[in-house]
Amino acid sequence: MDFYKNEPSVLLAVDCVIFGFDGESLNILLFKRAIEPEINKWSLPGGFVQADESPETAAARVLKKLTGLADIYIEESQVFGAPDRETYRRVVSITYYALIDIHKYEHIITHEYEAKWFPLSDYPPLIFDHQHMIEVAKRKLRSKAALYPVLFELLPEKFTLPQIALLYEKTYDIVLDRRNFNRKLLHSGLLIKLQEKDKTSSKRGAYYFKLDKDVYKEKIMSFLRYLPSWNIGSEKDQ
Amino acid sequence: MDFYKNEPSVLLAVDCVIFGFDGESLNILLFKRAIEPEINKWSLPGGFVQADESPETAAARVLKKLTGLADIYIEESQVFGAPDRETYRRVVSITYYALIDIHKYEHIITHEYEAKWFPLSDYPPLIFDHQHMIEVAKRKLRSKAALYPVLFELLPEKFTLPQIALLYEKTYDIVLDRRNFNRKLLHSGLLIKLQEKDKTSSKRGAYYFKLDKDVYKEKIMSFLRYLPSWNIGSEKDQ
DNA sequence: GCAAAAGTGTTAACTATACACCCATGC
DNA sequence: GCATGGGTGTATAGTTAACACTTTTGC
Numbered sequence: 001m002d003f004y005k006n007e008p009s010v011l012l013a014v015d016c017v018i019f020g021f022d023g024e025s026l027n028i029l030l031f032k033r034a035i036e037p038e039i040n041k042w043s044l045p046g047g048f049v050q051a052d053e054s055p056e057t058a059a060a061r062v063l064k065k066l067t068g069l070a071d072i073y074i075e076e077s078q079v080f081g082a083p084d085r086e087t088y089r090r091v092v093s094i095t096y097y098a099l100i101d102i103h104k105y106e107h108i109i110t111h112e113y114e115a116k117w118f119p120l121s122d123y124p125p126l127i128f129d130h131q132h133m134i135e136v137a138k139r140k141l142r143s144k145a146a147l148y149p150v151l152f153e154l155l156p157e158k159f160t161l162p163q164i165a166l167l168y169e170k171t172y173d174i175v176l177d178r179r180n181f182n183r184k185l186l187h188s189g190l191l192i193k194l195q196e197k198d199k200t201s202s203k204r205g206a207y208y209f210k211l212d213k214d215v216y217k218e219k220i221m222s223f224l225r226y227l228p229s230w231n232i233g234s235e236k237d238q
Numbered sequence: 239m240d241f242y243k244n245e246p247s248v249l250l251a252v253d254c255v256i257f258g259f260d261g262e263s264l265n266i267l268l269f270k271r272a273i274e275p276e277i278n279k280w281s282l283p284g285g286f287v288q289a290d291e292s293p294e295t296a297a298a299r300v301l302k303k304l305t306g307l308a309d310i311y312i313e314e315s316q317v318f319g320a321p322d323r324e325t326y327r328r329v330v331s332i333t334y335y336a337l338i339d340i341h342k343y344e345h346i347i348t349h350e351y352e353a354k355w356f357p358l359s360d361y362p363p364l365i366f367d368h369q370h371m372i373e374v375a376k377r378k379l380r381s382k383a384a385l386y387p388v389l390f391e392l393l394p395e396k397f398t399l400p401q402i403a404l405l406y407e408k409t410y411d412i413v414l415d416r417r418n419f420n421r422k423l424l425h426s427g428l429l430i431k432l433q434e435k436d437k438t439s440s441k442r443g444a445y446y447f448k449l450d451k452d453v454y455k456e457k458i459m460s461f462l463r464y465l466p467s468w469n470i471g472s473e474k475d476q
Numbered sequence: 477g478c479a480a481a482a483g484t485g486t487t488a489a490c491t492a493t494a495c496a497c498c499c500a501t502g503c
Numbered sequence: 504g505c506a507t508g509g510g511t512g513t514a515t516a517g518t519t520a521a522c523a524c525t526t527t528t529g530c
Contacts, residue, residue, distance in 0.1 A: 003274050003326055007286040009247040012319075012330060036241050048245040055319040055330065078314055079332050081250075081293040088241055092250060092293065094317050139461065146465040147381060162509070172464045179511070180493065188468070202508040203501035219468055223377065226410045227384040229467065230426070230457055400482070417484070418520065440481040442527040 010081075013093040014059040015046035015130065017077065017137035018067070020102035021154040023163060023201075025119040026170040027102070028134060030126070031066065032114035037088055038127040044134070045115075046093065059096040066113055073099040073153040075144065077137045085129050097137040099153035120170075145171060147227070148220050149190060152211055160198045160206035161185060189215045248319075251331040252297040253284035253368065255315065255375035256305070258340035259392040261401060261439075263357040264408040265340070266372060268364070269304065270352035275326055276365040282372070283353075284331065297334040304351055311337040311391040313382065315375045323367050335375040337391035358408075383409060385465070386458050387428060390449055398436050398444035399423060427453045 018029040033043045045066045049058040056074070064070050074096050081092035102117070118124065120138065125131070145151050151167055152159075165181050168174075185191060192212050197205030256267040271281045283304045287296040294312070302308050312334050319330035340355070356362065358376065363369070383389050389405055390397075403419050406412075423429060430450050435443030 004249055004286070004329070007249050008289045010250050010287065011242055011245050012248050012250065048242070049248065049319065049330070051246045051328070052321055054321060055317055076316055079293055079317060081287065081332075083290055083292060090289070091242070092287070094319075142462040143381070143385060146462055147384060147468060149466075149468045160509090168464075168466065172462070174464050177493075177495090178509085179495085182510075184492085199501090203503080204499070204507080204509055205501075206509060224380040224384055224410070226406075226412045227467070228387075228406065229465070230385060230387045398482090415520070415522090416482085417522085420483075422519085437528095440527090441529045442480085442482055444482060 011089060011091045012049040012055065013046050013091050014049060014055055014062060015044040015080075015093050015095045015133055016059055016063055016074075017044060017095060017097040017134055018063070019097060019099050019120075019137075019141065019154060020105060020117060021167050021170070022102050022117070023166070025121065026154075026167070027117040027119055028123060029067070029105075029115055029117055030123060033127065034113065037086075041127050042124045043127045044095075044130045049094075055094045056096075059094075059098075063098055066115065067100065067105050069100060069104060073150065075099075075140070075150075077133070077140050080129050080133060082129070087128075093133075095133045095137060097141060099141075099150060101154065101156050103156050142172060147224065148222075149188075149216065150220065152190075152216065158194060158196070158198075158208040158210055160208060162201070162206055190219070249327060249329045250287040250293065251284050251329050252287060252293055252300060253282040253318075253331050253333045253371055254297055254301055254312075255282060255333060255335040255372055256301070257335060257337050257358075257375075257379065257392060258343060258355060259405050259408070260340050260355065261404070263359070264392075264405070265355040265357055266361060267305070267343075267353055267355055268361060271365065272351065275324075279365050280362045281365045282333075282368045287332075293332045294334075297332075297336075301336055304353065305338065305343050307338060307343060311388065313337075313378070313388075315371070315378050318367055318371060320367070325366075331371075333371045333375060335379060337379075337388060339392065339394050341394050380410060385462065386460075387426075387454065388458065390428075390454065396432060396434070396436075396446040396448055398446060400439070400444055428457070 020027045020029060029045070030042045031045045033039055033041050045062055047058060047062045049055050053061065059074055060070070060072070063072055063074070077095040077097050079092065079094050083090055085091070120134070151171060154167060155163060161182050162178070164185060165176050165178050168181070169176055190212055191209040194208040194210060196208045198208055199205040258265045258267060267283070268280045269283045271277055271279050283300055285296060285300040287293050291299065297312055298308070298310070301310055301312070315333040315335050317330065317332050321328055323329070389409060392405060393401060399420050400416070402423060403414050403416050406419070407414055428450055429447040432446040432448060434446045436446055437443040
């Protein structure tokens, strides 16, 4: 059985745009590249898809290896496969974006790799088309987060209303009316109020909330039935 | 320069989920497969990414070859790359979905290939994981169409309000209130009313509309700023 | 004249927006 | 006691949802 024998083969890579929110800005995790070519330049973490794994598995493996984290929210972003996108060989890259709780990462990080968080709004030049990958991932994240409450994946187990609001502001580059946004959140059924307060950012303290896991899963998994709302949401500069 | 030399390579394919709307149901175009393995079974149209082309270009090439149509709306759907997804060799497939005006297709079709439209709700068994590809494409189309008015790509230049409504109904498996839906459409700024009427489906006739291309492009291209609306739109059975 | 589809208008419920003040606390 | 960020309430506008009848015309 030797079908397809005249078809060209390619190297298949995965690259990951890892988003993290530190309470101030939305960040991406970049790595000093450890292999040739372009060694020591900033890049997205990536690797090659091995013979026994699917691309998704490869992305999860790369993330596990580089951040120590498993069970991370990963979403496919886009394939980058222009014939000349890398200099020396043809490599087709499938990009994923991951949403992680930056604090978990800080505890587990192995310092085997030179990695650094950069604000999404200000990161250094990257190799190949990695900057483009980030822009696409950002756009996909915005679309996804408009329909599903995925941004909670960026927050710790316990979080405060001001934190969520800031996260949405940074994700969409907008300024929200906190009063209205709070109300929307509280009415969503997603949040369970805790007694404990976060006193790190104010004297009064802000109540912690946690996710109602059941409601959250339902909303995350739900299959869209109807929503077309293409009259709103875009190009309205504040 | 012989970087990456120990990395495995794969065959890279593209498969296309071609959506078409015939005025009654939302359909997909399936082909009797012309090559081994699995020759003569129903499948999604596809092909291999060649050395000098990007996956997107490959998808466009396949569509052109099989349907005769160029300048079609194509969107990347998802990568299918489980190691064992094909029986004989490892092939990683990037799936795209295309939205075409079924009537244009009917004029241009070359009958070199055995192809047939099937309703999205009732198509024959397919090879490999192609059924899964269709399900994913449907989900992606729903999400996309919730934020951007892409479904107009499925309609002819001139279309009527009842046609659009039916298209949305078939896409989301819902029943719409035509009065409200009409109003929403007319207020969207997307439509330009023509004098001419379509008399094929009623005695009275329904006015034709065409797209306001400028408004349409703006809405299609627009970069999401804010919209989170994860309180609505899902799991509400009628 | 009647069947069959197209089209329209009104009210009620809801959601989003705009806006300003009090609260709790550490210093 | 005051500066700082946290939290709440209300009125308005806008949007969506629910609802039924009239229009047109080919037969």
